[in-house]
Amino acid sequence: MWNVIRRNIVGCRRLLDLGCGSGRVLQRLMEEANVCEACGMDLSGEKLVEAHVRCPSAELVHSDSVVLPFKDGSFEVVFISLMLHEVESLKGLEGVKITLDEVSRVLERGGRVILIDHLNPGKKMITVWMDSSARVKFNEFVRRFSHHKVQWFDLEDGLIKISKGDLQEFATKFKSLNSEIEMKETHAPFTKAQIVRILMKCGLKPKKVLGFQNIKDQLLNVGVELMDAEPWKRKILCVAKKLDNEKAKRSLHDNLFHTLERLPSPDVFV
Numbered sequence: 001m002w003n004v005i006r007r008n009i010v011g012c013r014r015l016l017d018l019g020c021g022s023g024r025v026l027q028r029l030m031e032e033a034n035v036c037e038a039c040g041m042d043l044s045g046e047k048l049v050e051a052h053v054r055c056p057s058a059e060l061v062h063s064d065s066v067v068l069p070f071k072d073g074s075f076e077v078v079f080i081s082l083m084l085h086e087v088e089s090l091k092g093l094e095g096v097k098i099t100l101d102e103v104s105r106v107l108e109r110g111g112r113v114i115l116i117d118h119l120n121p122g123k124k125m126i127t128v129w130m131d132s133s134a135r136v137k138f139n140e141f142v143r144r145f146s147h148h149k150v151q152w153f154d155l156e157d158g159l160i161k162i163s164k165g166d167l168q169e170f171a172t173k174f175k176s177l178n179s180e181i182e183m184k185e186t187h188a189p190f191t192k193a194q195i196v197r198i199l200m201k202c203g204l205k206p207k208k209v210l211g212f213q214n215i216k217d218q219l220l221n222v223g224v225e226l227m228d229a230e231p232w233k234r235k236i237l238c239v240a241k242k243l244d245n246e247k248a249k250r251s252l253h254d255n256l257f258h259t260l261e262r263l264p265s266p267d268v269f270v
């Protein structure tokens, strides 16, 4: 994954890390990719203070992704890691669309957005087995998770039926059951088709779409086994390019639905 990221930012003149948090990833991007000018932006002032310690030479901006305080065409690359699921949780898919419209505006022609986030595996009900300590945690998760009501049924003998999306919520949050913020937000924000469609609507053409991090590894840590479903990739890495002109943007928009029907699965896409 880092090879794809590095290839797309190496030597970049001006990069924005949108939702940079405490600057861990921004620091790595600056060290590894020889970026000339780097800028980090986040909604949290506290996190930006930490980012300043890690990345003293970066310009750091305190703002909301739905109104980027930059001129049109300011950046060659916009990097967005694990921010959009928080935007979706607070502002819905419309907030994601407004953010990506803004990203498209501040990118120069031919500029790239690199997007990493959780994926929604869908609502299909599947059967899983949980060991006794996983079951205790699961009961607590069902009580505390407030983003939506968890879909599940007890089949007894350690077996439960649950939607794929809700299983992913549990498996990725079982260590943060005490965090009110984590319990309010989703780790299954959008499907691959939804995010590709939004990118295309914003004039950003996906060049590489890659599923990564197998849910099976996460489930093993928690003490859960899939009984009747194949494991899936729980995150997406997408590199999309800003289209050069309005005509290309219009034709991309016209072909949107047709293209989505033909999208292969993430593994084929890699």
Ligand SMILES: C[S@@+](CC[C@H](N)C(=O)[O-])C[C@H]1O[C@@H](n2cnc3c(N)ncnc32)[C@H](O)[C@@H]1O
Pocket: 018, 019, 020, 021, 022, 024, 025, 041, 042, 043, 044, 047, 063, 064, 065, 066, 080, 081, 082, 083, 086, 087
């Ligand atoms: C899970 S952290 C990811 C941090 C970092 N990008 C990483 O990959 O480690 C998400 C960050 O997005 C920020 N964030 C959430 N919504 C935002 C918004 N609307 N505008 C700007 N930043 C936002 C949060 O404050 C938080 O620092």
